[in-house]
Amino acid sequence: MACGSINSQFGAVVLWHGKGQSISSNLELSKCKPQLRLSSLDSLRQYCSPFTLQFKFKVPSQNFVRSVVIKCDHPQNADFPRYYSKKEKKPFPVPIVELRRAARKRFKDSRGQPKKPLPPPKIGLLVKSLIPLAYTVYNARITLINNLRKLLKVVPVQACKWCNEIHVGPVGHPFKSCRGSSASVRNGVHEWTKAVVDDIIVPVEAYHLYDRLQKRITHAERFSIPRIPAVVELCIQGGVDLPEYPTKRRRKPIIRISKSEFVDADESELPDPDPEDPSPPLLTEIPDTEIIPPSTAEETVALAEETLKAWEEMRGGANKLMKMYQVRVCGYCPEVHVGPSGHKAQVCGAHKHQQRNGQHGWQTAVLDDLIPPRYVWHVPDVSVPLSRELRTFYGQAPAVVEICVQAGAAVPEQYKPTMRLDIGIPKNAREAEMAV
Incomplete structure (x- = not known):
């Protein structure tokens, strides 16, 4: 019987066949996908550029093993910006210890110097x-403000009525992450309304x-x-x-x-300033x-x-x-x-x-x-709404970037790691349980 797994850490999809399976040197993904229910290969083919396959054949005793490794040429799975609660203080850009050490070094080097x-x-x-x-x-x-007002006419953006979370798509996401007023009564469910520019640019x-x-x-x-x-x-x-x-x-x-x-x-003795360029x-x-x-x-x-x-x-x-x-x-x-x-x-x-x-x-x-980059969930396919069970497979991007990407712009390289473009998204929760 055929089995499969998705390695989200290394961006690889590995397929193997057990004892008694025949080996063919020409492996067709279209034949493997219905058997393994790995619909994520299509999304990998779409977002990974270039899309490469590496075939590995092993013949151990009594078992035949065949694997397929799919690689991408950009980093992946970068950590999302940390959320700081209202009771936490923001960290210093440079630790206090480093600042004091640098100040002592400057003072020591400046002795006897002009x-x-x-x-x-x-x-x-x-x-x-x-x-x-x-x-x-x-x-x-x-x-940026003028263009966003134009894009909001063609790209739907949703904003929560009770908190500052927004979502780019025809319908809001189903995640229970609302921290606004009476969030416990609503069990963390958002109430979505139409967003404006101030919701996107803080x-x-x-x-x-x-x-x-x-x-x-x-x-x-x-x-x-x-x-x-x-x-x-x-x-x-x-x-x-x-x-x-x-x-x-x-x-x-x-x-x-x-x-x-x-x-x-x-400055009274200074001559009149020279006419500068407009x-x-x-x-x-x-x-x-x-x-x-x-x-x-x-x-x-x-x-x-x-x-x-x-x-x-x-x-x-x-x-x-x-x-x-x-x-x-x-x-x-x-x-x-x-x-x-x-x-x-x-x-x-x-x-x-x-x-x-x-x-x-x-x-x-x-x-x-x-300039706070308000992060939103990346929607791989606008026609398919996000699933609550597959939350760990979705990436995030600043709201401006997500709006432009859904409008047809190319994804900038610096935002690909957090958008998780190379992670295959299963069809349902059962397929997600097969992921390693």
């Missing part, structure tokens, strides 16, 4: 080489600073200072000029009096009433490819800006502050905020704090 000049952001100047990048990130964000806001080096915002000033998207604030501090959000631009470095005190240099044009968001969805499949694919490109430009450019312009995040809540030090507004309501008098626990932010 002081190194501070980078432009710390002396109040712009990094001129990063100004075009700031405009690129700003326009990429606007392009709105992370920050205070707009007229002067990046100004004194820290106090608790009494929390309502008098406007709040704007954190990515936009990062672009403004990187060199983007927006008339509605003025900011101070210095032409000479500041004069540092102490660690926390400085005065501006006298700044790149700034895009604007298209209202929902003026959104025109793509009419053909070719337009949808082209729009999805453009959306993926804008997503990568925004994240990649913001990551480069964050290496020069510091961004802070609270270790207990999602609050983000673009600046050298966080504000003093006592509005943190996370776990044990009473012990901190409502103040945030600021630490260095990473890219996912500024």
Whole structure:
């Protein structure tokens, strides 16, 4: 009798025949699949590029063994981002021990050496080489929002009514993972509604600073200072000029009096600035009433490819800006502050905020704090709904990537490991039990 197994760890499907079976040098998958009920071979053939087969024949005593190994050329089964509960503090990007060790080494190496000049952001100047990048990130964000509004007209996206989980597909997934209000009463079942752009791109806001080096915002000033998207604030501090959000631009470095005190240099003697090249044009968001969805499949694919490109430009450019312009995040809540030090507004309501008098626990932010990639379940086939029993076989991807993939765009290489494209998905729970 024929038997089979799916090795999900190594991305291989192995078939073998027992005693008394005849061996044929030409193994046809179409003949093996009905016997072994391994419908996952079709999905492997679809997603694995190139799709290769390796045949191994062994003739032990009294038994004939025949195996087929299917290999893929990209990594697989990467771990999903860890979910942190509200009672946990975010880990530091670099452990405290490593920071202290690096500080001691810098102090030891700087003995007897002249002081190194501070980078432009710390002396109040712009990094001129990063100004075009700031405009690129700003326009990429606007392009991403406009394109997502168009794609939502042709790609259905579901959002839970009670929690922040979303799902890309005509119907929501059946997994009982709701953590919203009265989730225990509903046994963790989601209630799905139509999603909007804010469900896909998490709105992370920050205070707009007229002067990046100004004194820290106090608790009494929390309502008098406007709040704007954190990515936009990062672009403004990187060199983007927006008339509605003025900011101070210095032409000479500041004069540092102490660690926390400085005065501006006298710029009255400087000549008039030379006329610079015109700044790149700034895009604007298209209202929902003026959104025109793509009419053909070719337009949808082209729009999805453009959306993926804008997503990568925004994240990649913001990551480069964050290496020069510091961004802070609270270790207990999602609050983000673009600046050298966080504000003093006592509005943190996370776990044990009473012990901190409502103040945030600021630490260095990473890219996912500024632009959170809201992960969703990857749907291999839109016509086949996800099964609760086969949850371990499904992968995940950021919502923007999943929307573009379902719209016809090619899967980016960096997202293939978590999407588990090389894992064969069984038809039912009985077939899943045969997987090793």
